[in-house]
Every structure is written in C-alpha cells, then in structure tokens.
Amino acid sequence: MTPRPKGMRVKPLIGISCCVKGFGLFNTPNHAASDHYVKVVLGPVGGIPILIPAAGEASVPDILPRLDGLLLTGSRSNVHPSNYDGPAHAEGTPEDPQRDSTTLPLIRAAIGQGVPLLAICRGMQELNVALGGTLDQRIQDLPGRMDHSTPSDQPIPLVRTGKAHTVRLAVEGMLARLANCGEVPVNSLHNQGVQRLAPRLEPMGWAPDGTVEAVRVREARGFAWGVQWHPEYDWDRDGFSRRIFESFGEACADWARLRHEQVAAE
Ligand SMILES: N[C@@H](CCC(=O)NCCCC(=O)O)C(=O)O
Numbered sequence: 001m002t003p004r005p006k007g008m009r010v011k012p013l014i015g016i017s018c019c020v021k022g023f024g025l026f027n028t029p030n031h032a033a034s035d036h037y038v039k040v041v042l043g044p045v046g047g048i049p050i051l052i053p054a055a056g057e058a059s060v061p062d063i064l065p066r067l068d069g070l071l072l073t074g075s076r077s078n079v080h081p082s083n084y085d086g087p088a089h090a091e092g093t094p095e096d097p098q099r100d101s102t103t104l105p106l107i108r109a110a111i112g113q114g115v116p117l118l119a120i121c122r123g124m125q126e127l128n129v130a131l132g133g134t135l136d137q138r139i140q141d142l143p144g145r146m147d148h149s150t151p152s153d154q155p156i157p158l159v160r161t162g163k164a165h166t167v168r169l170a171v172e173g174m175l176a177r178l179a180n181c182g183e184v185p186v187n188s189l190h191n192q193g194v195q196r197l198a199p200r201l202e203p204m205g206w207a208p209d210g211t212v213e214a215v216r217v218r219e220a221r222g223f224a225w226g227v228q229w230h231p232e233y234d235w236d237r238d239g240f241s242r243r244i245f246e247s248f249g250e251a252c253a254d255w256a257r258l259r260h261e262q263v264a265a266e
Pocket residue numbers: 073074075076077078120121122123150160189190191192193
C-alpha cells in the first residue's frame with residue numbers, strides 16, 4: 001500500500017452498532033440502525049459508515065481490526081440485566097440479547113486496542129455495563145429523580161430535537177471546552193441510566209437530579225466518550241452537538257492514518 005502524504009486526512013471507516021428488529025409480514029429478524037447515525041457519520045464525523053450486525057462475540061475479532069471508530073447507537077431496547085446482575089426487567093421491557101452479546105465484547109475490545117468510540121444513550125449504558133457498572137431500570141420511579149423518558153404528549157420530531165433538561169458539565173472537562181460553557185440543554189429519551197458507575201468511567205456531566213449524563217473512559221488510549229442524550233438529532237443546527245461528532249471524527253481520522261501507516265510499513 002502506498003503511504004499517504006503527511007497531513008492528509010484519511011476518511012475513517014466507522015462501525016455503527018445494529019439492533020435486531022422484526023420486519024415485514026413474517027416479522028423476520030433484521031439487523032438495523034437508524035438513518036440518523038448513517039447521516040451523522042457522512043456529515044460531521046466525516047467518515048464512511050458501515051453497519052455492524054448483532055452477530056455475537058465471535059464476530060468481534062474479525063470486525064474490529066478493520067474499523068477506525070465505533071459509534072454505539074441508542075435504541076428502545078435495553079441491556080439485559082443478567083449482564084450486570086440486576087433484577088429482571090418489568091414485563092414488556094424491550095430487550096435485544098443478540099445486540100448485548102455483540103456490543104459488550106466489542107466495547108471492551110475497542111477500549112483495549114484504542115479504537116475511538118462514541119456511545120449514545122443505550123450505547124452509553126452498554127459502555128457502563130461492559131466496564132462493570134450497573135443500571136437503574138426506571139429512573140422516573142426513583143425518589144427525587146426526574147422523568148427522563150420520551151414525552152408521550154408531543155410529536156416525535158419535537159421530542160427528538162427539543163431540549164428536556166440541562167446538563168452540568170465537569171469544570172474544565174473536555175465537554176465543557178467543546179461547549180464553551182458549564183451547562184448545556186439536551187434532549188432526553190431514556191428510562192434507564194447509570195446506577196453504579198464502572199470503575200474506569202469518569203463522569204463529564206450530570207442532569208439536575210444527579211443522573212450521570214456523560215462519561216469518558218479514564219486513561220483510554222483513544223477517544224472513548226458516552227452521552228446519555230442524542231446529539232445525532234440536532235447537529236445540523238446545534239453547534240455543541242456538531243462539535244461532539246467532529247471531535248470523534250478527528251480521533252477516528254488519526255486512528256485511520258495510524259492504521260494505514262502500519263499496513264504500509266508491513
Ligand atoms: N432503552 C434505553 C435506552 C434509550 C435509548 O437509547 N433511546 C433511543 C430512542 C431513540 C428514539 O426514540 O428516537 C432506555 O430506555 O434507557
């Protein structure tokens with residue numbers, strides 16, 4: 001492979017985690033990720049999107065070395081409590097064990113190898129569980145806590161882009177630097193949230209009720225952040241959302257360059 005000239009940006013290949021969802025007349029299981037994630041990779045991340053099927057742990061060693069970044073998506077489904085020794089979910093709570101069996105080992109491997117990752121909503125919950133944390137299953141039922149769930153009285157586009165509460169950002173943290181202030185308004189579409197934070201995670205932001213809203217992996221070899229809200233819904237009009245994806249994209253492009261240089265040297 002010919003080495004690229006120094007300073008040239010290599011377009012990173014970004015893996016997007018899929019859910020397993022039933023489609024069509026026969027509810028056939030399909031591997032799916034929302035178009036918002038594809039668009040955000042093509043847009044502010046500046047990468048090439050590629051969907052990662054929920055094909056289980058055995059697929060991880062084949063897939064990860066080919067990626068320059070990992071985008072862990074949000075989903076209506078929830079991490080199965082057996083992954084964090086939690087109580088069974090309330091009846092009717094959506095689950096996706098095939099996704100869990102892919103994303104949890106994928107996250108651990110990505111962090112181990114230094115592949116940049118950005119984890120959104122369910123993705124951030126997976127990041128916490130993958131590293132040994134636990135989840136609250138219905139924050140809205142806990143005393144003194146807010147309702148973080150999707151408002152049912154508003155049209156969908158509005159709940160996705162509307163701001164539901166503020167997040168206080170860690171002083172002089174990386175998110176505060178991106179926001180250029182200490183507090184940002186965010187959307188909110190989740191029931192679950194961090195209960196016990198994984199030992200390697202450092203909080204970077206909190207909702208007014210103390211819910212951890214943003215994290216980074218301590219001493220990570222590369223970019224490894226999670227946010228509990230959804231910047232993918234408003235990056236085209238919200239500078240802070242866009243800068244989160246641009247920062248992730250820069251880290252992925254650096255990783256891609258490194259990978260290409262290594263291959264060229266072999
Ligand atoms: N199911 C989990 C995670 C929440 C999440 O990722 N929501 C994405 C919703 C996407 C949308 O409806 O637009 C929880 O409830 O905490």
